[in-house]
Amino acid sequence: MARDRDDEPLDRELAELPPELRWREWMRRIEAVLFASAAPVGREDLARVVGPQAPVDLLIEDLAAELEGRAFELARVGAGWVLRTRTAYASAIRAAQARRDAPPELRMDDAAVLAAIAYHQPITRDELGEIFGRDISRELIGRLHDRGFIGTGPRAPRRGAPYTYVTTEAFLLAFDLVSLQDLPDVEALRDAGFADPGMMGQGGA
Incomplete structure (x- = not known):
């Protein structure tokens, strides 16, 4: 019985190919891995x-240079890379998906707590409560x-060792950030009215 090609080890060296074709094949492999992944792919995974x-x-x-002028681009997110549609085509995508169920937008309470986590991580639920002057529910954290x-x-280094919360690569990807260093300046947010704990309101968390 013939052996399934999927079971054969990957030829990483491609020694039989001339340098130019070897380089292009490596590029195509990286493109394929990024295309197939919904999350950022790190250097170690691409090196495999x-x-x-x-x-x-x-x-x-x-690969990024080759994608210039295309509708999608290669972008750095956290410690990895993703292929994503260029922002110029966001309205076209929304129009095409108008009849589909879109994911619900963040509630104002959720957005405020998410911002606090992003700027103060790692942070516990009690510490979030201190920032907003009231208890932050597990339901909100769960959302x-x-x-x-x-x-x-990591667990907080104090009695009871409560859990802390941190943002993820999905957060960076959703808000078009390469790293947390790209978060907007706190003063700019405060001037725009987005850094005021009063935004949380008195209910719904």
């Missing part, structure tokens, strides 16, 4: 599909967790 001496960063640069925007961080 190319030769051990292949410069992943240069391959990514060449943010279910959307994939937050995850659990």
Whole structure:
């Protein structure tokens, strides 16, 4: 019985190919991995599909340059890369999906707590309550967790060792950030009225 090609080990070296074709095949492999992934893919994972001496960063640069003028782009998110549609085509995508069920927008309470987590992480639920002057419900935290925007961080170094919360790569991706260093300046947010704990209101959390 013939062996399934999917069971064969991946030829990373591609020694039989001339350098130019080898380089292009490595680029295509990286493109395929990014295309198939809904989450950012890190350098170590991309390195598994190319030769051990292949410069992943240069391959990514060449792939990004090749995608210039296309409707989608290669973008850095956190410690990895993704393929995503360019913002110029966001309205076209929304128009095409108008009849589909869109994910619910963040409630104002949720957005305010998410912002606090982003700026103060790792942070406990009690510490969030201190920021907003009232208890932050587990239901609210659960909504943010279910959307994939937050995850659990290290235990707080105090009695009871409560869980802390941190943002995720999904948060960076959703808000078009490369890293947390790209978060808007707090003063700018405050001037715009988005950093005021009073935004939380008195109910719904």
